Amino acid sequence: MSENPVPDNLPTEDDDARLSRRRVIGTGAAIGGAAIGGALAATVGGSARAEQTSATPAADSNTKLDTDAHLFRLTSAEPDRYDGGTLRGAHEGTFPVLTGQQASVYFVELEVGAIREPHWHPTAWELNYIISGKADWTILGTHPDGTYRNDAFAAKQGDLVFVPQGFFHYFGNASTEQPLQVLVVFNTSAQEPNDDIGIVATVNSLPREILAAAFGVPVSAFGAVPTEVKPVVITRRK
Structure with a gap:
């Protein structure tokens, strides 16, 4: 059933x-x-x-x-002037064809005895070509083996210098007779001041007592450090 x-x-x-x-x-x-x-x-x-x-x-x-112009006369552009030299830039603001291309180029000229403030770029690497003159370079890298990699060297006309993203670095005019001319290429569309952290800004971002503890010196040791922070510093050796 x-x-x-x-x-x-x-x-x-x-x-x-x-x-x-x-x-x-x-x-x-x-x-x-x-x-x-x-x-x-x-x-x-x-x-x-x-x-x-x-x-x-x-x-x-x-x-x-x-559609945009592909020619930019870099060395003829109006420079930003500093105590120790000049800076000319080709970036989105001055060379519109670079918009969205993650690229910018700068022409740096340092007078005799001048330096570019020690600094680093958080979001970009840079490739430097020495057009004329001689430069002192220092690049501070990471320390995977327990020691910092501090690469100090001289670069002359025709040399290339590569600085990885985020590495602390500095360069100065090593000649006592002629200006130093450097072409700097970045893989960022940001203008130079917008991706630049200098040593003066770094020091001033920390309380003096923290700096004193880190350096093992009295707080008064930092009394002469200037508090004015400038976006880009090209100055002279003292």
Whole structure:
């Protein structure tokens, strides 16, 4: 005997009733299919719009590469002047074709006895080409073996110097007779002052008692340290 016998007294469904039931089921399926299709279309369309939106900056950059001027007369640009030399820059603000390209270039000229303040760049490496003159370099690196890597050397005309991102470094004019000219290339669109942390700013970011504890000297030892912080410092040896 079947566990779930079909009752004998079920009402008989005539042809009209069956047709009506099929129409209702068919309509429901169509509505459900339309809803799912609409949701999929909205999702795909939304994704496409999102992709188009996210691609807009790249498209704008590519357009600029086609339409903006490709020539910038770097050494003829008006320089920023400092006590020990000058700085000229080609970046998004002065050379629009670089917009979105993660690149900027600077022409640095140090007079005899001048130095570029010890500093580092948090978001960029730099590649330096010595155009003329002779430079003293110091680059302070990390210490995976327990000791700091302090690389000090002289670079002359025609030499390349690479400074990794975030490494503390300095360079100065080593000649007693002629200016030092250096071309500096960065892998960032940020202007030089916006990605530059100098040693004076570093010292002034810390309380004097913390500095004294770190150096093992009296707080008064830092009394002569200037409190004015400048974005870029090119000065002379004292």
